[in-house]
Amino acid sequence: MPRMILNQLRNYVLAVLACLLLSLPSARAQSSATYNLAAIHFVGLQRYTAEQGIAASGLHIGSSVVLGDLQSAAQRLSQSGAFDSVSFQYSTRGNDLTAKFGVTETKDVLPCIFDNFVWFSDADLDRELRRRVPLYTGESPVRGDTVDQIRGALQDLLRANGIAGDVGELPYGPLGKLVGLLFHVDGISQPIKSIAFSGEAAVSDKQLLVASTTLANQDFSVTNVASYASSALLPLYYERGYLRSQFGRAKVSPLDPNTKGPATEVCITLPVVEGNQYSWNGATWSGNRALSTGELIKALGMNQQEVANQLKIDAGFANTRKTYLSQGYINVQIDPQRALDDAAKLASYSVQINEGSQFHMGKIVFEGLPAAAAGALVKKWKLNPGDVYDATYLLDFLKNTAPRELAQQGVTYHTTATKETPDPSALIVNVRIQFRER
Numbered sequence: 001m002p003r004m005i006l007n008q009l010r011n012y013v014l015a016v017l018a019c020l021l022l023s024l025p026s027a028r029a030q031s032s033a034t035y036n037l038a039a040i041h042f043v044g045l046q047r048y049t050a051e052q053g054i055a056a057s058g059l060h061i062g063s064s065v066v067l068g069d070l071q072s073a074a075q076r077l078s079q080s081g082a083f084d085s086v087s088f089q090y091s092t093r094g095n096d097l098t099a100k101f102g103v104t105e106t107k108d109v110l111p112c113i114f115d116n117f118v119w120f121s122d123a124d125l126d127r128e129l130r131r132r133v134p135l136y137t138g139e140s141p142v143r144g145d146t147v148d149q150i151r152g153a154l155q156d157l158l159r160a161n162g163i164a165g166d167v168g169e170l171p172y173g174p175l176g177k178l179v180g181l182l183f184h185v186d187g188i189s190q191p192i193k194s195i196a197f198s199g200e201a202a203v204s205d206k207q208l209l210v211a212s213t214t215l216a217n218q219d220f221s222v223t224n225v226a227s228y229a230s231s232a233l234l235p236l237y238y239e240r241g242y243l244r245s246q247f248g249r250a251k252v253s254p255l256d257p258n259t260k261g262p263a264t265e266v267c268i269t270l271p272v273v274e275g276n277q278y279s280w281n282g283a284t285w286s287g288n289r290a291l292s293t294g295e296l297i298k299a300l301g302m303n304q305q306e307v308a309n310q311l312k313i314d315a316g317f318a319n320t321r322k323t324y325l326s327q328g329y330i331n332v333q334i335d336p337q338r339a340l341d342d343a344a345k346l347a348s349y350s351v352q353i354n355e356g357s358q359f360h361m362g363k364i365v366f367e368g369l370p371a372a373a374a375g376a377l378v379k380k381w382k383l384n385p386g387d388v389y390d391a392t393y394l395l396d397f398l399k400n401t402a403p404r405e406l407a408q409q410g411v412t413y414h415t416t417a418t419k420e421t422p423d424p425s426a427l428i429v430n431v432r433i434q435f436r437e438r
Contacts, residue, residue, distance in 0.1 A: 106143075222252075283336070362423065
C-alpha cells in the first residue's frame with residue numbers, strides 16, 4: 001500500500017480517537033444530568049394499561065431522573081415476568097425528558113386461584129391485589145417478581161388482620177394440565193363442619209349429604225372441594241340424565257366470624273346448576289368392520305328414549321371395547337363424541353372406531369412353579385397357539401382357574417406378575433405369568 005495512503009489512514013484513525021476522547025466528558029456529563037420526567041409512553045401493551053406499566057416501572061411523571069433511572073426501570077419491567085423483552089428510548093427538550101418503553105408481553109400467564117382464604121371474598125382479594133401489585137390482572141405471569149409481589153401482598157393482608165398462617169403458591173392443574181396459580185395459606189386448620197347445597201331439585205339434599213360424608217371434617221380447599229364435587233356428586237346427576245349439570249365455586253365462611261386461626265371451623269355451600277334431563281337418541285358408528293352395527297348396539301346396551309344415564313353409557317362403551325379385546329383386536333381405539341340437543345332434550349353419540357389388526361395366541365409360559373404345577377396350568381389354559389387372542393381371558397384365568405388348580409397341586413403363592421408381549425409382525429401375543437410364593 002502506498003505510504004501516502006497509510007499516512008492518511010493513520011491520521012483518520014487518530015482524528016476519530018481524538019473525537020471520542022473529547023466526547024467522553026460530555027457523555028459523562030449527560031448521563032449524570034438531571035431531568036424532569038415529563039412523559040412516559042409504552043409501545044406493545046395489550047394486556048396491561050399504560051398506567052400499570054408506569055406503576056411497574058417505578059418511575060413517576062414529574063419527578064427528577066437521570067438516565068440510569070430509565071435503565072433501572074427497564075430492568076424492573078423485565079424482572080416482573082410480564083414481558084419477554086423490554087427496551088427504552090428517550091428524548092429531551094430543554095430540561096424535560098420523555099421516555100418510551102418498547103415491550104413484548106409474555107404469553108405465559110395463568111389465572112390466580114385463592115384456595116383457602118376463608119376470611120375474605122374473592123372480590124376483596126382481587127381489589128387488594130389490584131391496588132398493590134401493578135401487573136396483577138386476575139392473572140399473573142408464571143415467572144418473575146409479580147408472583148412474589150402477589151404472595152407478599154396476601155401475606156401482608158393476613159398480618160394486617162391478625163390472621164395466622166403463611167402464604168404459599170404453586171402451579172395448579174388436574175391431570176398435569178396447568179390451569180392456574182394456586183395461592184394457599186399453610187400452617188392452619190380449616191375443618192369443614194357444615195355442608196349445604198343450593199339450586200338442587202333432581203337430587204335431594206339427603207342424597208347429596210350422604211355422598212358428601214367423606215368431605216366433612218376435611219380441611220377446606222376450593223380445589224379439593226371442586227374435585228370432590230366433580231368425582232362424587234356430579235355422578236348423581238349424570239346417572240339421572242342431567243348431563244350438563246355442574247357445581248359452582250364453593251361459598252365458604254368461618255362458623256365464628258371473629259376467629260383468626262390457626263384453627264378455623266368453616267361452613268360451605270355448594271351451588272349446582274342442574275340443567276335439562278336428556279333421553280337416549282342412539283349412536284352412529286364408523287370404521288367398524290369386525291363387528292356389525294347391530295353387535296355394537298348390543299354391546300353398548302342402550303335403548304331408544306331411555307334416560308341418558310351417563311354411567312351406563314360409559315359402561316356400555318367399556319363393554320364395547322371389551323368385546324373387541326375378546327376377539328383379538330388388542331389395539332382397538334374407540335372415540336365417542338357426544339352431542340346434546342337442548343331443544344329436544346336428546347343425547348346421541350358419533351363413534352369413530354379404529355379396530356387395528358387381529359392378534360392370535362402365541363406361547364404361554366408359567367414361571368416360579370414346580371414343573372408339575374406349571375404343566376397342570378398349561379393344560380388348563382384354554383387358548384391354543386393360533387387361536388384368536390382373547391385379551392379378557394388372562395384376568396379370568398388368574399382369578400378363577402389358577403387358584404383352584406394350584407390349590408389341588410398343593411402350591412401356594414402370594415402375588416403374580418404378568419406380561420403380554422405382542423408381536424406386530426407375526427400378529428401373535430406371547431404371555432408370561434410369574435408366580436411368587438408366600
